[in-house]
Amino acid sequence: NAGVTQTPKFQVLKTGQSMTLQCAQDMNHNSMYWYRQDPGMGLRLIYYSASEGTTDKGEVPNGYNVSRLNKREFSLRLESAAPSQTSVYFCATWTGANTGELFFGEGSRLTVL
């Protein structure tokens, strides 16, 4: 089925450990995004990639890095995890031209102890 696939779905880390969240889409969309969702704060944009080979910071980029490996894949890396990064992370793609909308993956729940 066409869509946005995130792995892993669940992860528990200790403070200081590193990990990478993977996102892959098969919809041939140019733009990809990483958001985090925290209770009472809605979704906040971490990084986005307007097209293959480009990435830009969103609202809350500190502590994260991203790689747009190719058109399909956009990964989010935590180099040294902190408890404040406990959250649910969503990858999304933009469905079309300026009048499109975001299409989301199912999310990755990360807990940092």
Place this chain on the structure above:
Amino acid sequence: AQSVAQPEDQVNVAEGNPLTVKCTYSVSGNPYLFWYVQYPNRGLQFLLKYITGDNLVKGSYGFEAEFNKSQTSFHLKKPSALVSDSALYFCAVRDGKSGGYNKLIFGAGTRLAVHP
């Protein structure tokens, strides 16, 4: 700067009654406005959007939203609520001037609880 406010953390409504979930926004240019729904342990699903044109926008699952430029509001409505509508609803805005990328700013979300 763009911002979105959802003034109610939770809305309670009886099944069969009309529902309204409120949203107000602030942008510098013409707004592109969106509503998304999130069911437990799932990603966000697109419901509807306003880009231009008719102020009343119809979307999925019988939902509609009314754009009001003077009040900078985009309230989500449904004439008759279902228990299955119970979920978390997010309003989002994109500045029509944002140019070469499409970045949405989300509200904090409103939990809708529909009681039998």
